Each structure stands twice: as C-alpha cells, then as structure tokens.
Amino acid sequence: MKKCPSCGYENPNNDIRCPECGSFYSKIIEAIEEIVSDEEKHSLRGRYQRIINAANKKAAFNEEWQAVKAGIDKQGWFVIFVIFVFVFWLIAIVL
Template sequence: MNKCSVCGHERNDRDMKCPECGSFYSKIAEIIAEQEAREEMQTFRGRCKKILNSDDVKQEALSELKLMWAGLTKKGVFALFVIFVFVFALVVSVL
C-alpha cells in the first residue's frame, strides 16, 4: 500500500486514480522517489539516519564502519594511518 502524493490517502498498487482527490498516480514519480531514497541511503547523511533509526545503534554503526573499511583502497588506509599518527603526535607533543 502506497499513499497518494497529493492528499496522502492510502491506495492499492492496482489503482490508477485516487478515490479521494481524483488525481492520477504517476509510476514515473514513484520510480524517481524510490531512486532518490536509494541515493539518500548512500550519502553520509542517509547512513547516519539509518544508524540512528535502527534498534541496535552500536551494531548498526559497527556494520557501517566495516562496510566503509572494506571499501577503502590501500592508499585510503595509508592516508587514515598518516592522519592518525599526525594527530597522535600533536596530542603527545602538547602533553
């Protein structure tokens, strides 16, 4: 069951026209909305929403971290290592 984009009335997938407001349902609009939702989940903001909306935030954050780590190249891992060492050296030098 989806909702009408104009009035929000619940509808069946077979319906072509909203019984409440009379507007026609557009399959193209639904496909675009689904695509935008998928693209949103690939952004940092979408991933943060996914983590915060899950039942087990810690487990979801760990799974997202594992996905991110698996997608890094050797250059990316080396860059993160250099950044970590640099920040550690700065902190140690201040203390």
C-alpha cells in the first residue's frame, strides 16, 4: 500500500498519482527531480552557471570545455569541420 504524502490516502494499487488529491508519490517526485538536475547539469545554462559561480573562472571554463570536447565523437568533429570549410568557402567566394 502506498500512502500519499499530501493527503494521507492509502492506495492499494500501484498508481503513480494519488486518486484522491492527484499529487505524485514521493518516488515519482524523486525521479523527476533527478532527471531535471541531470538535464541542468548537462545543459548550456548549467555549464554557464557553474562557470559564473566558480572562484577561478578560467579553470572552470577549461574544465567545461574539456567535458564538451570529450562528448563529441568523430562524426561530430567531421560535421564541425565541414561547417567551417563551408563558411570559409563562402567567405572566399564573396571576397
């Protein structure tokens, strides 16, 4: 039996929400918070906040840059290379 953290209703089923008040059970809330914190950790905003809040901003920036570089595979580096070549080619044509 699950007991609702909001209203105290005891539910014999394995529902994720309380049938009385509609609030989520604590395990679901913990899972959602974990997913949100993981997304924040790997998002651009989260990386930016860690750099801004760091005492040594240069070291924090280098650490984040190394993490980003480590996450890019060979196909990603090839795509970045093609984009730079294309942009260089466009600039060379215009000039």
